[in-house]
Amino acid sequence: MAEEEEVLMEVEALQAVYGDDCLVIEKFPPNFHLHINPRTADDSSQQFVEAVIGVRACPQYPEEPPHLEIIGSKGLDGHRKKHLITRIQEKAHELSSCLMLVALCEEAVETLSNMNHPDGNCPLCLYPLVLEDKQNSFLPFMKLMSCFHCFHSECIIRWWKWLQEQKEINPNTSSYDTVCPSRDLENQREMHGTMKANMGNCPVCRMIFHTEDIEHVLNLVGTHSFQLNLEETEASSDEALLQSDSENIRRQKFETLLKLQQENSGLIEPKSIEVLLPGTFLPESITIPTVSVKATNKQQQGDPTSTLASETDSSGSSNKPSTSKPKNSGMRKYRAQNSRKQLKQWIKKENSATE
């Protein structure tokens, strides 16, 4: 049986590895919350899932495995949450009566990294965001930084433009307003005046987002001459769009990126400073954003200084699936230092965060 001292040392090791992502509630018997991101999380725009897991050991640990639960998550439906917790529990059984806390946490990060893609359909058109079984069948999509809900870029922009148009047409009938914050009428009315200028509400969960989130996509879409315009979009059939050459190329590139990501367990080494758009996932140029725009509201509010530079030539070659070398050690440290704010932010929002 392990001594208490050994267990205490393990907890210390845990804190050293995970830094602020690890919230220790009790040192002995160990009880802590761990905020996990996929391994790409240094770039928050490439992050589609996150979770906080709770680990609570009893005094008999490690003879008895700790109790494990998911305390909160974003971007994970029930099925994927179950998968995550099952994997960690299996690991706990496998390592039974060894000191296992760090290993369990690593397993959790690993599992989450492999699930780092949006799930299901675009809530606006109801067509899949990503088809995992078929190759080459998706359109560019983006996520809202506040709640991780994902949409086809085209769909959300169409919706956004529609809202703007309606405001112009009926500036007075603001009561019909999808950009209303909460379930509470009084609140809505009171907040309405102050918030509508630079915020919107997620069509799915109504969580507030900053219009910068969307405007970035808007600019981007303009830059890359997507079919963005309402009339144009309506006229063109989706089938035609899917068949078009540029669309095929875009899809192939995206496919490559996904493969690369899988081979590296979700870890992608930032390669070049190119497009930086919070929440935008743009398969058509596989530039990997490197500047960390963190998913905290505060910083989004701050300055929309992200620059948009496009570089098309290098992206193709530099992102081919190459050797999959493990990058964990370096990244881990970086991530741990970098995540101070995220934990707080995240916990605050957890109620409305899940689907």
Next chain:
Amino acid sequence: MQRSVVKKKVMKANFVNPVEETMTSSSAPSRKALSKIACNRLQKELVEWQVNPPAGFKHKVTDNLQRWIIEVNGASGTLYANECYQLQVDFSEHYPMEAPQVIFLSPAPFHPHIYSNGHICLGFHIANADILYDSWSPAMTVSSICISILSMLSSSTVKQRPADNDRYVKNCRNGRSPKETRWWFHDDKV
């Protein structure tokens, strides 16, 4: 203090514009054809409905994608148990940006928020956020509307018309344009 102002505020329930022709339910909607996007979306919803219909509802198959007729069965254990009603759901060319118009075909159930002409007033007094048609979001679906309507029926404790039924229905007959039609929110408990 804002409270009273809020409640008196005129709200536009966009999804139930009492179009004149819905009064005489047989006439076809004089509305532009569905956009390609609306079409795709509705087809998708229809498929999803067929796989997984909301409990208590039956879509009556027609070849008209723009107008759905849906049978509603009152939930057992509620005032409307064993009763069957019909909903008519009309979609504008801009669906799902614009909410669909939903009315009960005659005879409409007796309910404090259902007018005798079939128009439905779903307000903030109902604690279920999905039921707020006023804050329609394109992420909502026919299916989610149906579920809201059934929950509105099921939570009713009395079978009666809205207090302003006669006035409201008369106003609808005066042939004002759908755009002018607004809902007065019922002054129930919030």
